[in-house]
Amino acid sequence: MKRTATALVLLLAVAVSACASPERRGELEARKDADTRADQLERDLGRGVRTFGGDARTVAGAEVVGQDHLRLLGASGSVNGEEPPLVEVEITGHAVATDGGIGGRSWPATTVHRCYTFELRNYDAVRGRGTDCDDEPASPATPLPTSPPTVQLGDDVLTAVQDALTRSGSAADVRAALAPTVPAEALVDVQTVDGTLGVGIWAPPPTRDCVLGRRLPDGAVETWVPPGITVAPGEASCDGTTAAAGGAKLSPH
Secondary structure: OHHHHHHHHHHHHHHHHHHOOHHHHHHHHHHHHHHHHHHHHHHHHHHHHHHHOOEHHHHHHHHOOOOOOEEEEEEEOEOOOOOOOEEEEEEEEEEOOEOOOOOOOOEOOEEEEEEEEEEEOOOOEEEOOOEEOOOOOOOOOOOOOOOOOOOOOOHHHHHHHHHHHHHOOOHHHHHHHHOOOOOOOOEEEEEEEOOEEEEEEEOOOOOOOEEEEEEOOOOOEEEEOOOHHHHOOOOOOOOHHHHHOOOOOOOOO
């Protein structure tokens, strides 16, 4: 019975879309685009929580500010605080004009502005249902966070990893050897897996640069800069465990 009801709802939605005016179809397509962007932002905010902690302003500053199609409306609270950690974002969705030809579905170029509220949790984020934004949203009660400084990992960092793995002994020694060269805002992860010492250095958005290196049990040292796609959301992590395994060297696609 439940499946039948669901099927009827889907058929009704298709029928409404088919009977809608071109302008309405364009709006629906643009809303789909906004929802897709919201789904991606949900994943990005979740990663931000795991990277920067549960403070909503810090995570929003890293993952929302300066990003195309996104406008930060508010951010407050923290995962471990009394106030719930919420991030409010206006997302712009677009639909490209389509000419469906004779008997086909067509719509004009359309842009919509949808507002979403994301709640941060210990290890991820959950988005609420999107709503139409007001034409002129009220100013936030507190100043919005700004984007963090842009961090880039250059050849000097790659050389520092090579030298640290070659000359230093323990994981603590490697970390200490890297400190003078690696930017303070970058994240350094050093792990030992089955006798192999791995180092992962990750720069926060917008660059998301990554440098990996490992020292094998026989003393051989390898360092590499993985293709961006290999450490993109949903792929390998830029950390010491990935480095120790020799991962993220080749594009998965």
